[in-house]
Amino acid sequence: METTHDIKELEEIARQLRVQTLKVIHHAGSGHPGGSLSATDMITALYFSRLNHKPDEPTWKSRDRFVLSKGHCCPILY
Secondary structure (H helix, E strand, O other): OOOOHHHHHHHHHHHHHHHHHHHHHHHOOOHHHHHHHHHHHHHHHHHHHHHHOOOOOOOOOOOOOOOOOOOOHHHHHH
């Protein structure tokens, strides 16, 4: 990913992700919001500022990989 975001943009992206995460958990009727909400800033910074990826090319060989082993916070990925 070749775009960079300033802190204010990242804060707004993280805010939007928190709202969407809560909607996803509410719609599913289950989930642990604390885990997802606590990981939001880290995932936002990585995805929108550090990781090399091309969402339109998911098999791009030079992409970075992100492994989330904290399973109860996976709603943040959706």
